[in-house]
Amino acid sequence: MNLFKNIFTKSTPKEHTIFIVEDNEVYANLLEAFLMLHFPEIHAIKKFTSGEACLNESFQIPTVIIMDHLLNKNQSGAATGLSIIKKMKIANPDLNIILLSAQTEIEVVSKTIAKYGGIYIPKNEEAFHNIEQQVKQFFGI
Numbered sequence: 001m002n003l004f005k006n007i008f009t010k011s012t013p014k015e016h017t018i019f020i021v022e023d024n025e026v027y028a029n030l031l032e033a034f035l036m037l038h039f040p041e042i043h044a045i046k047k048f049t050s051g052e053a054c055l056n057e058s059f060q061i062p063t064v065i066i067m068d069h070l071l072n073k074n075q076s077g078a079a080t081g082l083s084i085i086k087k088m089k090i091a092n093p094d095l096n097i098i099l100l101s102a103q104t105e106i107e108v109v110s111k112t113i114a115k116y117g118g119i120y121i122p123k124n125e126e127a128f129h130n131i132e133q134q135v136k137q138f139f140g141i
Helices: 002-008 025-038 051-060 081-091 106-115 127-139
Strands: 016-021 042-048 064-068 096-101 119-122
Touching: 016 025, 016 051, 025 042, 025 127, 042 051, 051 064, 051 081, 064 081, 064 127, 081 096, 096 127, 119 127
Parallel strands: 016 042, 016 064, 064 096, 096 119
Antiparallel strands: none
């Protein structure tokens, strides 16, 4: 009986959700398309143009958050990616976070890694490849 149960029981793979927090819509769309192509097991990708919008949805507990550092830099008072990461990590210390930025300040990189347990990936020609490798680690692939 157990043999038949095992044969006919549908196994469901873990559903992964990724949040992309990026104020550059074109870049966010390219990253979304790249991730969907390379990770068919992704259940959903949600895009946000501000860190505050992402915080409002953080109760959904995504598998991975890919966060730009300098969000809405033209708007005064807009939160940085690092400040949003800090708030999210207080609520859920186990979040898998990638800080994606053209920022080259060593302080931002070191805070991301040491203080908030995130991964820093620079926005350059290798960014998508590096994100792919890191997402594979988070997914356990």
